[in-house]
Amino acid sequence: MANKRNTFLLIWILTAIGCLFVFLKYASPKIFQVLMAKDHPMPTPSTLMMWYMIMGVLAGLVYATTSNQKFADFLSFLLPGSGHVIQSFLRNMLFVAFPVLVGWFVYTWSIPGAASPVELRIQHPTLPQDFEKLENPFRQKDDQAQRKSIEEGKILFQTYCRPCHGSKADGNGPFANSFRLRPINFQDPGTIATVVDNYLFWRIKEGGPGLPSEATPWDSAMPSWKDDLKDDEIWMIIMGEYDTAGVMPRQREKQE
């Protein structure tokens, strides 16, 4: 028979899974609130919660079955007849708790309620082919000309883009709070730093209304600027925007 410590393997695993739940549900939102200096907690999204919990359960099951001895220990906890008082108490608790937990899940999933649907979002909607071959004319110029276009672009950025995207291109413009989905923080390395210049050109020129059908449900409040800005002005805004955000556009690599 297994030793005393091992006979509680099931309880240890359940405790670990419980700790993971508490961390994701309660600790992590507070930790991120402090780390990111927010005035509100950053709740773990339900999708991630589900994925991480599934993985936690899977990890527990993998550990419990890595040897026949562990597997026997894991199951033995559920068998009657082992004389330990604490073990009997925990086993009875488990037999009561498990159906209650299942019932609670069924209840919470089946009660009527109103919630907006969870949307599968795509980071970069497909760039139409006619924008792919475009080149930013200012990137080809000498340093002095580039610097000039950046400075002019910054002025244009502050004029047209600042209200939403903020003076530092960090997504904190004066209007930012009025959007359901806040304007993008361009300083984030996962945003404009991952795309080429012409991707921005397309997004500025066509805006949300110009998104292709396959881009849905990529909802964007970005206006279309094609009637208000000339192409050169848009390219200059792009130059100024990258400089303001302190990031570089993805550059075409030389084909080896």
Next chain:
Amino acid sequence: MNNVKILLMVTKKSAFVWLFILSFVLPLTLSQKIFASEAPAQVAQEAAVSGVELPQFEGGQVSGSSQSSEGQPATDVGTTTAVAAEEEEIVPVQYRTFFGIDSRLVVWIVSELHLMFAAFVLGVPIFAVIVEIVGFKGGDIKYDKMAKEFTKLLSAAFATTASLGGLLAFCLFGLYPEFMGHMTNVFAPTMYVYALLFFGEAFTLYGYYYSWDILKGTAAKKWFHISLGVMLNLFGTGLMFITNSWATYMMSPAGIVPATGKVLSMYQAVYNLLWMPVNIHRLIANVCFGGFVVGAYAAVKFLGAKTEEERAHYDWMGYVGNFIGVGALIPLPFAGYWLGREVYSASPVMGNIMMGGAFSWTFIIQAILIGMLFIGVNYYLWLGMGRIKGSERYTRFIKYLIFVIFLCFAVWLTPHNLPLSGEERAMIGEQYHPFSKYFGVMAAKNAVVNLIILATFFSFLIYRRSNKGEMVPFSEQGKAGKIGIFSALIFCLLMLVSYAVSLNFVELDANIKVFVNPLIRALYIQAFAVCLAAFLTFKNKGKLGQTLLFAVTAGIAVLYFWYYGFQVMQKANLVLRYLSVTQVAIVMSCLIMNAIIDVFMFRKAKLVGGIVWGKMPVRSQYTLLLLCIVIVILMGLMGFIRSGLRMDWHIYGVLQDTSPWAYTPTLSYMGRVVGLIVVLFLGLVTFVFWLANLGEKKEEAKPKGYNYEVSGDDYGNAH
């Protein structure tokens, strides 16, 4: 009589199988009919709206609406006379349908099935020959027997691969005549070479299998037989390289005038930008695929084994299959990253579609599947420790490995863009949740995949050591040990230092080039760590050397590059490609050096106990089956992604797909088709393996003459 019973049984079972297949096919066919009726109008509308002049291949394209469903020009039936029909000009046909079923679906299924069988037929000979050489050099007959058993499966699968290849060619030429006209125009000479190589493949494969028993007895005969196997691999690899040139040309066309389709250089068309990355990726993936399919075959045999000897044999075979699968799986992410990077080089837009656009969610599915593969192979190794006396000393590490691997898996599958409800978005209050912000980008993914690889390698090391006891000091290992360690050291130093030196000469703007300097320093630090590990091994402190090398590698390639990857992404994304290669070089040097140290450190070590082959829990065999199913799904998924990235182009930027099936399928539709392909492949491969074993059922009832209570040396020979 028995055969009649078998046939009756197969007939009964096949009815259920057909019902199962139909349940997949019918919804697909129906949905296609619905889509087909809407699609032409949609295509025409989109073309009208876009109004964009794109480079077009002038191959006599005719709009879809002017053709009947069978691709024939529309005619006024009431006024057509026999004379008019004779005088009617023949209009080139662009597309046909396959008995009313959508052509793309047919080509998708047939080509993927062909690819899967081809992967098996190309992957298995590589390790069949290696296993044969190992058996021959080590004088162990069971390796030879196993290599022959692999080859028996090959010969049966080869005919199916060829049949599917023929069907695919007919489908392509029949259903997409204009597209195939273009391909033939560019690649016709390579098609003849392909046919010649195919003859070579067929002759060497059957020669290799049928001469197995004839060509043994003397060393000269055996080497001749092995050389046949090598030839078989060369022909197979040549075949794959040619077909890869066709497939990659469709993604990154070269050597032609895009506007007219005129061929300027067939060499450039073959050696297009994505050709070599796909060649290398597929070569490794085929070995991985073959290993896991063989592992599943052994698992089925193990589960049906009647005797201890049979169980021992198939347990050992499953172990070897899994070992080969893992061996190929470890470098696969590196090759995959190279391919992905070159997709970005070929077209940044295609790259964005792949990783951040329409195909980004398929990569989350890929992440789940790859995570399952790594967890599966580790789990199998941990379970395998149960059959080794002495493994108890190392099982304490398992819980830490589980923690590390699952933690990495969690980061690996966290998407940059989470599916969020409106309420969650409002509560988070910004674009990204911190989990997705820091875990969802490539810097994090690269870091954790390297940690998973290191953890898997560590699992393998503790498995390997389970049977080893007291070591002979390295100083007493003789010349072989010193030469081995020294060779590995030189190889690693050449790899690290030469790359560090080459980084000094990369052509970048000065403000970006400063971001390369930390990479150079990291490579030199790793080179020093490798030297230190070798030095400590010479001083009989090999374990300390290994530990230091692991620590330095994890510190640089995982922790530091996770952080530095973010910096580079922001400020100098051109440096990302150098960062990735540096990361790979550092991890590879750790794997190579530590593996060689381990081999020589534990050479001549006292054995704690034998490996009891066959003493494996049943769940280990189901793990092997799971690994096979996962790799088949993964191959189906990646095939879809590679092909789908062209969006509505047959040949990207050159020849547009104007058929009604040019739309990008939804994830749901893709899932059903890939699911159907997986079921069909597994069903076919089971049938083919059953056929291969039909004639030898009685003979194989009881394999004789093996002692599976093998020593550590026997085990060592497997590697």
